[in-house]
Amino acid sequence: MSFWGLLALLFGSVEIYRASKCDIFTDLNLHHAIIGTNLYVKLLLYTRENDTCGQELSHYNLSAHPQFNVTKITTFIIHGYRPTGSPPNWLGNLKGELLAREDMNVLVVDWNRGATNLNYAKVVETTRDAAYNLTVFIRNMQENGASLSSIYMIGISLGAHISGFVGANFNGEIGRITALDPAGPLFNGKSTDNRLDPTDAQFVDVVHTDMDALGYRKPLGHIDFYPNGGADQPGCPKTILSGSAYFKCEHQRAVFLYLESMKPTCTSRAFPCTSYRDFLDGHCLECKFGSIGCPVFGYDVIKWKDYLMPEQMFYFTTNTQDPFCRTNYMLEIVTWNLNTIKSYITIRLHNGSEVTKATINHKASSFQKYKVTRLLAQFDKDLSNVEKISFKFSMGNTLQYKRKLRVLRIRLTHLERKDRPLCRYDLLLEDNKEVTFRPIPCEDSNF
Template identity: 60%
Template sequence: MFLWQYLTLLLLPITVQICKAQRCEEFTDLDLSHAIIGTSLKLRLLLYTRHNATCGTLVSHSDLSKHPQFNVSRPTTFVIHGFRPTGSPPAWIQNLTKLLLARADHNVIMVDWNHGAANVNYFKAVENTRKAAENLTAFVEMMKVFEHSLRPPMCVACHPTNGPNRPQERGASLGSVHMIGVSLGAHLSGFVGANMNGSIGRITALDPAGPQFTGSSPENRLDPSDAQFVDVLHTDMDALGFREPLGHIDFYPNGGADQPGCPKTVFSGGAYFKCDHQRSVWLLLDSLNRTCASRVYPCSSYKDFLSGDCLSCDRFGAAGCPVFGYDVTEWKDVLLRLGQTKTFFTTNAKSPFCMTGYRVEVMVWNKELRFGYITIKLHGKGEEAVATIDHKAAEFKKYSETRLLAQFDRDIQSVKKVSLKFSTGNPLKAKQKLSVLRIRLTHLERKERPLCRYDVVLQQNDEVTFKPIPCEDSNF
């Protein structure tokens, strides 16, 4: 025994150097020439853990015992990219891996099928999703039956005390498997889930591909039955993405198309075609980073949401409406009971993407009917937030309450002043004024008393600033 301990101490410096010399595998980097020629499918699995967060390990498809750092008793997240028409690696790989590992001590496997996805022939890449899914299914099946040590080392040589008599544990729990699929990768995830009879824990689909999948039957695309819980984000439904709901909860930021900050004309180059589609990944990264939270609201249409007609969260109980992103599983039970839930929210043009919502109620005493748009500014200590309610002209009728939804670009914790501006959007007409009897602003998140102001006259296009007061229950 003493001899073994002595040898362990003697060999430790050598074995540590062996561990440090482990090769870091990189995502396959191809170029346009490969895509033009066409690539055949080759699936590579790159493992990242908290022990090798920046150094990918190429995982064997047939023998997990070669990778002692792969502890199947921990949750495993597979990240699956989509179509790669130029062959370049996705720009978000490192950041997504880092944020996933910061959230939990689990295995993150980057599914590299660039050989197969890099092809100017999109239809060939679609065909390869089925083959890649079969390969990945076989790997997950192997995880189920693999026996592993309960004390996984960084590498075996570094821990000679972890010998053959270490306690063993059999297999991975499919319920702890999470697949994050981007575009074609979303449907690929669905095929794996279907092969496993929907027993994997979760599929997160980031703007699932639309072309070749729209109108297809559930067995030929992602479907809620493919996992125990399926959450789907739609950001480019009018072009590269899928329009209809596909999960237990479907998120439609900014209506699911035309994301803010993305180019509006083809003269912007490649960004015009991919910006909306890629926004899905950046939104997920924001939620992982807990930069801020985006509350989502169930609604039949984006138009109704913008009009403030869908702000009730009663169906979700005390937790309120779900929050978009990685943590939506906190609402899993209620969402499974509700069936498919279609939700909407708005975002900023860049990170932090989350916006802050207020319910706005306006009562006027103009004799004649008024139609127009309202811009609201909230002033705090050295900061300002702006919301322009302009998706349609609001109707203002004497002694009738007009309800609006204001989405501010940031959250002002302590509002000192409020600015209002009324406009008609028609510079050819004579200037009008809006005689406001009362305006009330209610924060949708914080349980605090609404802010009010009484008897304000808004001249068209002129900004009026005032100090709001807390609304009283007795106020009309």
């Protein structure tokens, strides 16, 4: 082989190596957390053409990265406090789901150097500098033709407030901020200049999953979701014996709920209400948002942008694990008993071999003669073409005299699909004894 051929082969190999080289998220450890880290912000680019191999972008020379198309939507993923220095375990899934939904630029904002420190207060101080770093980068994007409306920031914990600081630097002109359980410690009670608020972007949506510990309690966006009331997430450990999961499970649940929202097979409809108690009691089951009904939590909530006012609180409940989404029915019961009976309700819907269950036990429901009792029944999954219904009432006291409940009408109405309601008339129920029946079409009634 000639000298020039050898040279071409050599340099060609170098180019192939450079093209295949992937930049990765900074991986630190407890030693770094103990001694503390200084801020360094690394921006890792992923696209549909390059969805597994991150490329670190220059903050100042975007022309060096032809794969970064500033005319597309650019989504920044901004993590939070990293007390042990390890990379977030959800990062790859979130990046992948975003690219599956839309052809965009995904920028993983790696500020692990700065976020890793046992001194949480020191990390909070660093958030302003991280926000300034991103502000400079976005201004460079603008100079290269990017529109602020095309900027989407997803901030987790401290990352939510960093997103807010960036948005404030652009007078709220960036397109959207999604805040996944914004950090509460050292932010609760702060003025809007020192935390995320609705004026930081054209649309700010927030989810609260750990408001009584690591998360922020009060509304911060144009719409604020409080799954399971905003605390005590089902399936999370209840005692410290579970180790680190006890501290982080509820805080991280916001991320996993958001991840699921990008899957078309599982959506969570949320309802506006003044309190979680009123929501569970079935007092908030109607939504007047044009023709599109109650908002769906997560990625697609942007469709409700024009219908929302700042700091509205919306509630929904979840299952203990993936799939988290549940199905909502309005349950209406009319009884004949002379005396008021208080009891808990369990319902099962059957479709062949499939069964789904709803338990209404947050408090004892009250049944009075000829009075319609409306309850929210939340099933662990959705079933179409319901063939049978199993119904049980329980007074919750095994020592009490066994009572019977004379039901004049049971009516189940799906709150998301426009299915015909399911009814049954004239049932005699015995305390803690399940009765199974076939539903029939509902008749007009004065009850």
